[in-house]
Amino acid sequence: MSASEVRRRVAAGVPSGWGHEVHPVLQAIYAARGVLTPAQADHRLACLLTPTMLGGMERAVELLMKAVAEDWSILVAGDYDCDGATGTAVAVRGLRLLGARHVNYAVPNRFLHGYGLSPALVESLEPKPRLIITVDNGVASIAGVACAQALGIKVIVTDHHLPGEQLPAADAMVNPNLTDDTFPSKALAGVGVVFYLLLSLRAALRERQAYADGPEPDLSSLLDLVALGTVADLVPLDYNNRVLVEGGLKRIRSGRACAGIRALIETGKRSVSTLCASDMAFSVGPRLNAAGRLEDMRLGVECLLTDEPAMARRYAEQLSAINQERRDLQASMVAEAEVMVGVATSSDAVGVALYEPTWHAGVVGLVASKLKERLHRPIFAFAPASEDNVDELRGSGRSIAGFHIRDALAAIDAREPGLIERFGGHAMAAGLSLKAVDFPRFAAAFDAIARQWLSEEQLQAALYTDGELPMGSATLDLARQIRFGGPWGQAFPEPLFDNEFECVSWRVMGETHLRFDLRDPRDGSRLEAVMFNAYKGTPPPARMRAVFELGINDWQGRESVRLLLRQIEAV
Numbered sequence: 404m405s406a407s408e409v410r411r412r413v414a415a416g417v418p419s420g421w422g423h424e425v426h427p428v429l430q431a432i433y434a435a436r437g438v439l440t441p442a443q444a445d446h447r448l449a450c451l452l453t454p455t456m457l458g459g460m461e462r463a464v465e466l467l468m469k470a471v472a473e474d475w476s477i478l479v480a481g482d483y484d485c486d487g488a489t490g491t492a493v494a495v496r497g498l499r500l501l502g503a504r505h506v507n508y509a510v511p512n513r514f515l516h517g518y519g520l521s522p523a524l525v526e527s528l529e530p531k532p533r534l535i536i537t538v539d540n541g542v543a544s545i546a547g548v549a550c551a552q553a554l555g556i557k558v559i560v561t562d563h564h565l566p567g568e569q570l571p572a573a574d575a576m577v578n579p580n581l582t583d584d585t586f587p588s589k590a591l592a593g594v595g596v597v598f599y600l601l602l603s604l605r606a607a608l609r610e611r612q613a614y615a616d617g618p619e620p621d622l623s624s625l626l627d628l629v630a631l632g633t634v635a636d637l638v639p640l641d642y643n644n645r646v647l648v649e650g651g652l653k654r655i656r657s658g659r660a661c662a663g664i665r666a667l668i669e670t671g672k673r674s675v676s677t678l679c680a681s682d683m684a685f686s687v688g689p690r691l692n693a694a695g696r697l698e699d700m701r702l703g704v705e706c707l708l709t710d711e712p713a714m715a716r717r718y719a720e721q722l723s724a725i726n727q728e729r730r731d732l733q734a735s736m737v738a739e740a741e742v743m744v745g746v747a748t749s750s751d752a753v754g755v756a757l758y759e760p761t762w763h764a765g766v767v768g769l770v771a772s773k774l775k776e777r778l779h780r781p782i783f784a785f786a787p788a789s790e791d792n793v794d795e796l797r798g799s800g801r802s803i804a805g806f807h808i809r810d811a812l813a814a815i816d817a818r819e820p821g822l823i824e825r826f827g828g829h830a831m832a833a834g835l836s837l838k839a840v841d842f843p844r845f846a847a848a849f850d851a852i853a854r855q856w857l858s859e860e861q862l863q864a865a866l867y868t869d870g871e872l873p874m875g876s877a878t879l880d881l882a883r884q885i886r887f888g889g890p891w892g893q894a895f896p897e898p899l900f901d902n903e904f905e906c907v908s909w910r911v912m913g914e915t916h917l918r919f920d921l922r923d924p925r926d927g928s929r930l931e932a933v934m935f936n937a938y939k940g941t942p943p944p945a946r947m948r949a950v951f952e953l954g955i956n957d958w959q960g961r962e963s964v965r966l967l968l969r970q971i972e973a974v
Contacts, residue, residue: 426881429888432869432898443642444888446649448623450642454603458584463559463575463600464607466534470557471502471608475533479508480520481704482539482593483695485688489632490538490561490594492663492707493625497601500620501608507532510700513765513797514789518825518834520547525554537561539593542578543827545571561596563638564827565809588643590894594632595647598625626651627660628707630890634680635688637831639894648680648890663706666719667691674957680890681897690719693726696765733766736784737773744778753862754811754853755782756846758796758839762786768799768832775801779864781808781853783835785842795824796842800833805861806853809833815848822848866970868950872900874925877964882955901950903974904930911938919943921966931956932966944973 420440421430438444454460470477477498481491491508498506509528511517516524519540525547534557537544541560548558548571560576570576577600579586591599601622609619630651633644640648654660655668655678664687668675671686694703702725706718740757755778762770767784774782783800787793802808809828812835816823822844826835837845891897904921907929912918919932932951937943949971956965 426876426884428873428876428881429884432885432888435869436895446646448626448646448650451646452586452588452643454599454606457577457579457586457596457599457603458581459575459577460600460603463561463577464603466557466559466575467498467536467600467604468607468611470534471498471604474504476505476507476530477503477534477536478528478532479506480524480535480537480540481508481510481700482519483510483513483700484539485635485691485695485703486593486632487539488691488695488700488703488707489628489635490592490597491704492661493594493601493628493632494536494538494597495704495708496628497598497620497622497625500622500624501601501604502613508704510695510704512699513695517836518827520544520551520558520560522546522550525550525556532556534559536597538597539563541571541573542566542576542581543571543825545569547571548573559600561593561600563591563593563596565829567813567827588641590639590641590644592633592636592638592644594629594636595638595644598622598629598647601625623650623654624659624661627654627664630655630680631664631683631687631691634683634890634892635692637684637893638829640680640890640892641894645890645895648892652678652680652890661707662710662712662715663708663718666706666712666715667722670716670719670723677886677957679886680892684892689729690722690726693729694722696769697725697729697732697763729766729769732763733769733773736762736766736770740770740774740784741777744774752846752850752853753780753857754849754851755780756785756798756842756849757783758785758842758846760787760793764788764797767797768801768834771799771801775803779803779862781806781811781849781857783845783849787839788836794839796837796839798835798837798845800828800835802831802833803857803861806857811849811852811856814852815845819844819848866899866950867896868899868901870900871902872953874923875928877923877928877930877953877966879955879962879964882953882964885953886955897952899950899952899969901948903946903948904932906943906945906947909943914938917943917968919966919968921949930964930966932968934968934971937968937971943971946974947971948974 479491479494481487495508511524520537536559542562542564551558558573560573562578565580579589579591630648667687673682673686691703694700709715764786767786770784771782781802783798785796785798788795788797800808807830812826824836907920907922909919915936915938917934917937921930921932950969952967954965954967956963
């Protein structure tokens, strides 16, 4: 049954298999996202894809079994973003739960070691471990894996990034995006891949009756970390990822999150009991990411590993302070970038590349993201690799629907060998390194391939909604069902509606936010609404069409419906 047919049946009151407890509007929202039956909205952990379906698992588990049995020293080599930090914490906690006694971790400093398992990171390890497990990196670490193996270190790569033409000669590799892997969900984040490895290891230990004398370790205790990393990395929330995220959210809401996540939620002034995926994306995740962008992600990992609430709170407060510094720096860089695209020829480019010598390499990805939203163009932003290395640039890119930005880099690399020194990423985000003198060549090549691959229609920004919210449907019951009806996120978007309203009154909150008293002209009902960063010095229209989320205002323990406006236009 098509989504439009489900919408028609819902509107007509024809049963569609959902119980009466599921609001008809939510049924239509689900249908528009391909969820046509209650079973497709069942996010029980029993519905997860089987770990043994993931390629490379048998060899990786065999090596881990040997490492645990022989008491090897194991080092988890993570990444300096939220996915990498949560994945590192999952690996360390999980391996210890499963019997490994000598587990440590290392996270590269982006300014000292570069990305991933680099030779510089391997050579810095003291003492040298017997086994390295990469998390959220490694598929491109050809030199780093070779360096480790030359030192007698075994390497298991767990990653989710797209592979290049050559793979590292690791002792085992688990990655759903390898070309010969048949795992049904290609959308696992790095933290999801290593969680699956732990599930497989536990199953193998169970077969060998490792838990005959007692209960087996509860790996669901790691789901809060899995959920955070999955949401923060902006991977598509396909069914399997929604099961993982929902499992983590339920754990958090029930008060069973690890001390670090609880502290990050509280410092972000979010509610543990009502936390949703958007809170992770816009409050918790950025605080953790800030450490890797400006300083050392070890601070973030330590926050996730400590079981002491007071210590976790101190770490979280430090991360919040770094995040505020990141926000200030980002605002300055975005303002400079907006001037650049407003006055330079790059404003006419289809694929836009920007470079400023004073920019910070840890924040260029956020600049690219903001400019992508404004211009609706694929964007790369560049900065010097470090203060001591201004001859090399680090670039971070963000893309739009229909333009696979990592594949674009691969095409440029094939057309102009040697231009790009290193690259990697996904469909919507990618990174690369190149020489500063080669930036003009890259900018021209990126624009050329964007012009070739993108049509005029794809360059027109479109905001998709779930249509008009039916009259009388702006209720707390529906708002609650939507809040907990997800998890919403990448490729499973938060519901948006568009309706016409009369503006009864409005006022400015702070300096840039707006609060509205709106009237629905269909029945005269009144609704409270807010719109953030919307005031530009002119009053809003008296009658408007607004795109909005149906939200909840929780003030002093009392809940009320509040619309969160995303876009308005006069009618």
